[in-house]
Every structure is written in C-alpha cells, then in structure tokens.
Amino acid sequence: MTSPSNTPAAETNVIPIKVIPPTPPAPPASPAGAMIRTLGLVSAICGLIIVGAYQGTYDAVAANKRIATERAVFKVIPAAKSIAEYVAQPGGGIETRVGAGETAMVPGAVKFFAAYDAAGKLAGIAAEGGAKGYADTVRIMFGYSPDCQCVVGIGVVAMRETPGIGDKILTDKEFLANFTALDVKLKGDLAALANEVKAVKHGAKTNPWQIDAIAGATITSRAVGKAINDSAQALLPRLVPNLDQLAGKS
Numbered sequence: 001m002t003s004p005s006n007t008p009a010a011e012t013n014v015i016p017i018k019v020i021p022p023t024p025p026a027p028p029a030s031p032a033g034a035m036i037r038t039l040g041l042v043s044a045i046c047g048l049i050i051v052g053a054y055q056g057t058y059d060a061v062a063a064n065k066r067i068a069t070e071r072a073v074f075k076v077i078p079a080a081k082s083i084a085e086y087v088a089q090p091g092g093g094i095e096t097r098v099g100a101g102e103t104a105m106v107p108g109a110v111k112f113f114a115a116y117d118a119a120g121k122l123a124g125i126a127a128e129g130g131a132k133g134y135a136d137t138v139r140i141m142f143g144y145s146p147d148c149q150c151v152v153g154i155g156v157v158a159m160r161e162t163p164g165i166g167d168k169i170l171t172d173k174e175f176l177a178n179f180t181a182l183d184v185k186l187k188g189d190l191a192a193l194a195n196e197v198k199a200v201k202h203g204a205k206t207n208p209w210q211i212d213a214i215a216g217a218t219i220t221s222r223a224v225g226k227a228i229n230d231s232a233q234a235l236l237p238r239l240v241p242n243l244d245q246l247a248g249k250s
Helices: 029-077 166-170 175-180 218-246
Strands: 082-088 094-096 109-116 122-132 135-147 148-159 198-200 211-212
Touching: 029 082, 029 109, 029 122, 029 135, 029 148, 082 218, 094 109, 094 166, 109 218, 122 218, 135 198, 135 218, 148 218, 166 175, 166 218, 175 211, 175 218, 211 218
Parallel strands: 198 211
Antiparallel strands: 082 094, 082 109, 109 122, 122 135, 135 148
C-alpha cells in the first residue's frame, strides 16, 4: 500500500493583469470658437468694404462739397466773378490758404473767401458760421461788404430745421431783408464788434445790428444771428486791418 506523499501540494502561480479603463469619448467641439472666427472674418471683410468705399468716393464728396461752398459764396456776393480762399490767423494777419480744401488749419484760424468782380476789384468777403438751432446746428454763409461794414447776404450751408418752419430762413422775404445792410462795424480799436448781432422778437427790431426774427421760428432765427455774430467777432478784427492785401486781384 502506498503511503501518502509527504510532498507539499504544488503552488499555483497567479499572474496579475492590469485593467485599463476605457478612455471616455472627447466632448463635442463647442460652436463658440467657430462662430467667433466667422464673425471676425465677416467684420474684417465689412471693414475693408467700408474703407474701400470711403477712399473711392472721398474725392467726389470733397469736390461736391467744394462746389456747394463756392455756390454759396457767389450767392451771398452776387457781383463776384472769381474767389480766392484765405485764412485769418489767430495771432493776427491773413494768408492765402495753402492746400485749400479739407486740409487742417491752425487751431483758432478762421477761413474766409475774398470775392472779386469782373475787373478784379474786391467785391466782398464771404465766411461761414454755425450755431445750435431747434433740431441741429445751422451752418450759414454770409457776405460782408467792407464799404458799409455790413452783412449783405446770407445762404444756408447745412441745416436740419423743421420743414415749413425753420427753413423759412431761406424763403421769408422779411427775414432776408435783415441782411441787406446788417451792421457789423468794429469798435474804434478794431478789437471787436461795436454791437452784438442778435435776433429779436418779430417786430421788435430797432437797431441796424438786430435781426427781426421769424414768428414761429425764433430759435432758428436766433441761431442765424449767433452764427453771424460769433464768426464776425472772430474774423473781422483780423481782417479789417489787412484789407489792403485783398484790394485787387491781378
């Protein structure tokens, strides 16, 4: 009989196996980045179109503006056959406008136009002025005669006043009569206007430097008065002492 073996039971070898969890799927790409890139591209394209359109039309716009300004000058000085652009400098004195048009001027300088008749004689001076009206700034051109030291005509450069009310400054005969000889004389020292130009209530005008306002359009009428006063106060003290420079055009 065979006796039980004294040999120990064979040991079992266990090989560990590393379990790797599955990689979770990547989250779907957010559409925000794509939208931002698309909007950036669209904005860039729109910007290029706007800049191109501006550059392409700049010369035409500038030319049209210049033509409109020249027409306003001839309107307020009917005897004019030719004009020349000048600048009254802040420190005094006047100079021919160099690079006339849209070029920048020295701060405080005042642009004006000398108008000449067919014989080359100075027919008058034209200058722009602006003041707040009822709806927006009213910009006007006025003609100045050195002979009478008075405003002899006005024209509107730009305004957005109420149709049928504020725009009467273009058509109301009584109002336009204010500018056949509106007094803008200077004081004896030529430092400022002798009297402030301003609009007064319709029918209340008593002095030649006052403007008889349009009934129902007082605010616009006052804007015209202030525009002329402020521009004349800045221009005439520099202009009048130097009128000899503009006396004739060769």
